[in-house]
Amino acid sequence: xxxxxxxxxxxxxxGASVKMSCKVSGYSFTSYWMHWVKQRPGQGLEWIxxxxxxxxxxxxxxxxxxxxxxxAVTSASTVYMELSSLTNEDSAVYYCATGTPYYFDYWGQGxxxxxxx
Amino acid sequence: DIQMTQTTSSLSGSLGDRVTISCRASQDISNYLNWxxxxxxxxxxxxIYYTSRLHSGVPSRFSGSGSGxxxxxxxSNLEQEDIATYFCQQGNMLPRTFGGGTKLEIK
Numbered sequence: 248x249x250x251x252x253x254x255x256x257x258x259x260x261x262g263a264s265v266k267m268s269c270k271v272s273g274y275s276f277t278s279y280w281m282h283w284v285k286q287r288p289g290q291g292l293e294w295i296x297x298x299x300x301x302x303x304x305x306x307x308x309x310x311x312x313x314x315x316x317x318x319a320v321t322s323a324s325t326v327y328m329e330l331s332s333l334t335n336e337d338s339a340v341y342y343c344a345t346g347t348p349y350y351f352d353y354w355g356q357g358x359x360x361x362x363x364x
Numbered sequence: 365d366i367q368m369t370q371t372t373s374s375l376s377g378s379l380g381d382r383v384t385i386s387c388r389a390s391q392d393i394s395n396y397l398n399w400x401x402x403x404x405x406x407x408x409x410x411x412i413y414y415t416s417r418l419h420s421g422v423p424s425r426f427s428g429s430g431s432g433x434x435x436x437x438x439x440s441n442l443e444q445e446d447i448a449t450y451f452c453q454q455g456n457m458l459p460r461t462f463g464g465g466t467k468l469e470i471k
Contacts, residue, residue: 282460292400292451294460308459342408349455350398352419354408 249273251343251355258361259333266329267358269343276324277301279345279352283317283328286357287339295341297348298326333362366390366454370463377442378471385437385466387430387452396456397435399428401448402465411450412437444470 254268283295296307300319316329341358344351367390377383399412410419412428425440452463
């Protein structure tokens with residue numbers, strides 16, 4: 248069974264950085280792309296970017312360049328996303344989702360980030 | 365960026381009904397259109413990929429159709445467990461983009 252387990256709720260100050268994780272099991276970690284998607288309260292979904300753990304190749308939505316950084320640790324079957332220079336606009340639920348470059352087969356449960364002073 | 369529009373933000377149907385959810389792309393996306401279901405607890409699942417291909421484990425009452433810029437998700441024989449918000453997503457060009465979602469309720 249494919250499982251994506253995301254890190255828990257995060258609280259951060261404006262201007263700070265936060266790093267969240269997505270640990271996978273049940274499939275070959277290095278063979279599929281891992282995407283990250285943002286959802287603000289009551290809003291739709293925004294694609295942040297993707298990483299291919301097999302070679303750490305990354306592609307970002309231009310909107311999130313400089314804001315998000317994706318990394319992968321193959322020994323831990325875990326992908327990380329670091330968000331920097333946080334503002335209230337970064338408060339959202341962040342999902343990791345694995346799949347092909349074109350669609351996202353399996354999703355994590357989401358990590359809620361609250362940015363507040 | 366390709367804009368994905370779901371003109372119906374909410375929709376209601378009775379148990380056993382057939383419902384259709386529509387999605388329009390701002391340009392031809394060559395059938396690279398996928399559908400997701402988000403349950404009220406936030407859980408997201410892939411239903412349909414490449415316009416009409418059913419993802420593993422998805423009930424056959426879900427189907428998809430379309431071409432060019434216009435696509436549809438059809439749910440036949442509506443069940444209580446289908447209460448959710450449905451999003452379309454294009455995979456033709458970067459960045460990947462989603463529709464705003466259609467919330468499905470049971471009458």
